[in-house]
Amino acid sequence: xxxxxxxxxxxxxxxxxxxxxxxxxxxxxxxxxxxxxxxxxxxxxxxxxxxxxxxxxxxxxxxxxxxxxxxxxxxxxxxxxxxxxxxxxxxxxxxxxxxxxxxxxxxxxxxxxxxxxxxxxxxxxxxxxxxxxxxxxxxxxxxxxx
Numbered sequence: 463x464x465x466x467x468x469x470x471x472x473x474x475x476x477x478x479x480x481x482x483x484x485x486x487x488x489x490x491x492x493x494x495x496x497x498x499x500x501x502x503x504x505x506x507x508x509x510x511x512x513x514x515x516x517x518x519x520x521x522x523x524x525x526x527x528x529x530x531x532x533x534x535x536x537x538x539x540x541x542x543x544x545x546x547x548x549x550x551x552x553x554x555x556x557x558x559x560x561x562x563x564x565x566x567x568x569x570x571x572x573x574x575x576x577x578x579x580x581x582x583x584x585x586x587x588x589x590x591x592x593x594x595x596x597x598x599x600x601x602x603x604x605x606x607x608x
Contacts, residue, residue, distance in 0.1 A: 478527040485568050512585065512588070524576055545592055548562045548563045551566060573597070
């Protein structure tokens with residue numbers, strides 16, 4: 463049954479290799495290995511946060527390899543803010559919060575392009591506050607420092 467579904471899946475806007483090159487450019491990563499680590503780390507974390515139709519629709523827009531990383535994760539139902547999401551990546555992977563934030567921005571900027579504006583808006587509505595900036599989007603709800 464999986465093979466049958468895979469053959470009817472529409473082609474994403476970029477191949478996995480193109481996605482990796484786009485992330486490598488966004489993150490200014492020195493090599494493909496470092497890029498692959500970031501992509502896997504961030505997509506796995508996003509897969510733990512997204513549920514429902516947004517998860518399904520995003521998987522359909524990603525290259526197959528990326529979609530499998532996203533959907534291999536069992537969703538967790540604790541509501542992490544954007545900063546909580548970054549801290550969770552740092553804790554699980556043993557990287558600094560600064561590295562986790564950098565990786566998140568690089569990967570999610572490319573994911574945002576693949577998702578497109580309508581799906582991205584739905585994804586952001588389904589997540590707690592603080593994710594818009596991680597996707598490289600304006601966040602009108604972000605509080606301003608005085």
